[in-house]
Amino acid sequence: MKTEPSLSSPPDLEWSPSSWQRKPAAQQPAYPDPEALQRALEKLSRLPPLVTSWEVEALKKQLAEAQRGERFLLQGGDCAESFEECESSIIANKLKILLQMSLVLVHGLKKPVVRVGRFAGQYAKPRSADMETQDGMSLWSYRGDIVNHTGFTEADRRPDPELLLRGYERAALTLNFIRSLVDGGFADLHHPEAWDLAFVRHSPEAEAYHRIAESIGESIRFMELVGGASMADLNRVDFYASHEGLLLAYEQAQTRRVPRRTGWYNLSTHLPWIGDRTRSLDGAHVEYFRGIANPIGVKVGPSMTPEELTALVKVLNPHGEPGRLTLIHRFGAKRIEKHLPPLIGAVRRAGQAVLWCCDPMHGNTETTRDGIKTRDFQNITSELEQAFDIHEAEGSRLGGVHFELTGDNVTECTGGARGLSAQDLKRDYRSLVDPRLNYEQALEMAMLIARRIQRKKTGGTHG
Ligand code: PEP
Ligand code: CO
Numbered sequence: 001m002k003t004e005p006s007l008s009s010p011p012d013l014e015w016s017p018s019s020w021q022r023k024p025a026a027q028q029p030a031y032p033d034p035e036a037l038q039r040a041l042e043k044l045s046r047l048p049p050l051v052t053s054w055e056v057e058a059l060k061k062q063l064a065e066a067q068r069g070e071r072f073l074l075q076g077g078d079c080a081e082s083f084e085e086c087e088s089s090i091i092a093n094k095l096k097i098l099l100q101m102s103l104v105l106v107h108g109l110k111k112p113v114v115r116v117g118r119f120a121g122q123y124a125k126p127r128s129a130d131m132e133t134q135d136g137m138s139l140w141s142y143r144g145d146i147v148n149h150t151g152f153t154e155a156d157r158r159p160d161p162e163l164l165l166r167g168y169e170r171a172a173l174t175l176n177f178i179r180s181l182v183d184g185g186f187a188d189l190h191h192p193e194a195w196d197l198a199f200v201r202h203s204p205e206a207e208a209y210h211r212i213a214e215s216i217g218e219s220i221r222f223m224e225l226v227g228g229a230s231m232a233d234l235n236r237v238d239f240y241a242s243h244e245g246l247l248l249a250y251e252q253a254q255t256r257r258v259p260r261r262t263g264w265y266n267l268s269t270h271l272p273w274i275g276d277r278t279r280s281l282d283g284a285h286v287e288y289f290r291g292i293a294n295p296i297g298v299k300v301g302p303s304m305t306p307e308e309l310t311a312l313v314k315v316l317n318p319h320g321e322p323g324r325l326t327l328i329h330r331f332g333a334k335r336i337e338k339h340l341p342p343l344i345g346a347v348r349r350a351g352q353a354v355l356w357c358c359d360p361m362h363g364n365t366e367t368t369r370d371g372i373k374t375r376d377f378q379n380i381t382s383e384l385e386q387a388f389d390i391h392e393a394e395g396s397r398l399g400g401v402h403f404e405l406t407g408d409n410v411t412e413c414t415g416g417a418r419g420l421s422a423q424d425l426k427r428d429y430r431s432l433v434d435p436r437l438n439y440e441q442a443l444e445m446a447m448l449i450a451r452r453i454q455r456k457k458t459g460g461t462h463g
Helices: 034-046 053-067 088-109 162-183 198-202 206-227 248-253 284-291 306-316 336-349 377-393 439-458
Strands: 072-077 113-118 131-134 137-140 240-244 255-257 264-266 271-274 296-300 325-329 355-358 365-367 373-375 398-404
Touching: 034 162, 034 248, 053 072, 053 113, 053 355, 053 398, 072 088, 072 355, 088 113, 088 162, 088 206, 088 439, 162 240, 162 248, 206 439, 248 255, 248 284, 271 284, 271 325, 284 306, 296 306, 306 325, 306 336, 325 336, 336 377, 355 377, 373 377, 377 398, 377 439, 398 439
Parallel strands: 072 113, 072 398, 113 240, 240 271, 271 296, 296 325, 325 355, 355 398
Antiparallel strands: 131 137, 255 264, 365 373
8 A cells, every 4th residue: 555655754764666666656657457567567677778887977977067067968859759750860860969059069168068868768758637538538648659659549548568668679779879870980070060960051050050160170170280199089979868767667677786886777868857747755756766876857847846946955865966966947938037046045055066957948838829839939048048147146057958859850849040930830840749949949049058158258248
């Protein structure tokens, strides 16, 4: 029997990869065949890990540097990855746009960027309703490709445990391809032309981007001339994987001990995060996350109170380990001004060290008259600009950004330099859940951030 702990109860001291099962777990699918689920989980727990503890610790170190202001975090990718889109060009385009954005940021911020993809495992989605009704028929909501299918039939929507294995495999295929591209020199900073996207030349920001790429190339050549040797480190840049750690049974099955290290690692991804809907202090997600050694993220939305946040930070990072905890706030352009300052103040007064990151997507979702989910570029940039200003005014630092984006030329968010309208959205809307910035909008966003920071550095008010 599960007991409902009260809000004030201290966390149980005894943690294990399965201790979350004693707590109420929100947003979990109701698998109709528990034995089939157990069989799938057993298989999953015998399969090799997708990432290693070395990589996980290397990322934690980079996030600790970001926390100290020595780096900047760029996290981005699909709202929901689909099994169907586990395809070479789509994956490569996602890497390319993240690389290009990171170059623009490195150039503008004059500091290294930590690149984290929402990929290789971003298959499970929280939903606002358990059921969806169409023409009088009610079925389970679609919860991501790792749970059920988008089609609207009884069979499509039935949670299928075999999909946990298919998700693990897709994540492995994706990571394998990303690792090979990176190791094969795809991300070689000597050759930025290798990761130009075909449509970059049509982008309103194409010229500015090429100037940046050229200037970085020149700097590298200069350094090599001066140093007299090739800078091996510049031949590759690292990418890390992240996903919302929503399906706790899946996460548990990939939670392992590793030789010569203490603690337990979630080896399905480098950086798992807790979503805004599952971050309850007494819930199963917080219980699971508090015990793993990975760096972790928590989404922070408008319903978070300062007291709740400091209590959460204490549970998730009791020893104040640097790089351990990234708070990803997402309020919306109209609400950030009211909600963020008290949270920053409370965390500071509690003496808690975290990395602050802004997700300007999830608080700015709206529905058009035609019923299409979208986000406007202007609202996204407005929330982001305010986030920078508020952190600065509070004596804090915005150390990263979190976007839903794609390297393809979809039409899901309105606005941007090309001025996509609500009418344009129908042209190429592919997202299964939330609308993403397309390639041009994502590059423009990176330019905006870089320009804003440069402006601040030089003390100017224009540019
Ligand atoms: C998401 O990142 O896709 C998501 C569901 O976000 P949040 O938890 O912030 O609502
Ligand atoms: Co989303």
